[in-house]
Amino acid sequence: MNEGVAFSKAETCMIMEPRHSNAAGNVHGGELMKIMDTIAGITAFKHAKGNVVTARVDEIVFHKPVHVGDIITCNGQLTYVGNTSMQVMVTLMVHDLENDFDAAVAMTAFFTMVHLVDDKPTKVPPLIPTNEEEEDLYLLGERKYKEIKNRYM
Numbered sequence: 001m002n003e004g005v006a007f008s009k010a011e012t013c014m015i016m017e018p019r020h021s022n023a024a025g026n027v028h029g030g031e032l033m034k035i036m037d038t039i040a041g042i043t044a045f046k047h048a049k050g051n052v053v054t055a056r057v058d059e060i061v062f063h064k065p066v067h068v069g070d071i072i073t074c075n076g077q078l079t080y081v082g083n084t085s086m087q088v089m090v091t092l093m094v095h096d097l098e099n100d101f102d103a104a105v106a107m108t109a110f111f112t113m114v115h116l117v118d119d120k121p122t123k124v125p126p127l128i129p130t131n132e133e134e135e136d137l138y139l140l141g142e143r144k145y146k147e148i149k150n151r152y153m
């Protein structure tokens with residue numbers, strides 16, 4: 001079935017190079033946010049099956065530094081879907097190459113992506129959680145969606 005949380009999940013893996021970093025070898029936050037934005041876009045595109053744009057990014061947290069030479073994995077998962085908008089939880093992991101490739105969470109964020117057809121927000125399929133974890137994330141996402149609507153719109 002080409003729908004649902006499992007179908008739309010997206011993941012990428014990259015090695016961090018000097019072009020991603022400052023002179024001290026720390027990878028720029030903006031580089032990591034770009035990777036996360038791309039993953040959020042692919043996740044939402046798969047669900048909408050069409051063009052999406054980033055409307056909002058909430059709760060970006062830098063949990064751990066990322067350095068040149070590190071391998072990172074970034075994944076996106078839909079948490080909640082409104083009418084034309086989709087909320088994507090994005091996690092970026094950094095792998096410890098000297099310690100059996102252990103992974104630690106380096107960054108997390110929630111992206112709101114909007115499906116556009118002819119430049120207009122357009123309805124996306126509903127999201128139906130299929131297990132307890134997806135259900136919990138859905139309820140969390142719904143709470144965030146309603147809070148943003150109440151507070152800012």
Ligand SMILES: CC(C)(COP(=O)(O)OP(=O)(O)OC[C@H]1O[C@@H](n2cnc3c(N)ncnc32)[C@H](O)[C@@H]1OP(=O)(O)O)[C@@H](O)C(=O)NCCC(=O)NCCS
Nearest residue numbers: 052053054055056081082083084085086112114121148153
């Ligand atoms: C995102 C955008 C299309 C929304 O357009 P709009 O005319 O405000 O659309 P609407 O008011 O009809 O809202 C459409 C949906 O977006 C959501 N939305 C709009 N602005 C939002 C914001 N700032 N935060 C969270 N959600 C937002 C609405 O809640 C609505 O969701 P729903 O249909 O699921 O309830 C428009 O603001 C835009 O084009 N922004 C620039 C996007 C961009 O350039 N991104 C970077 C490059 S990808």
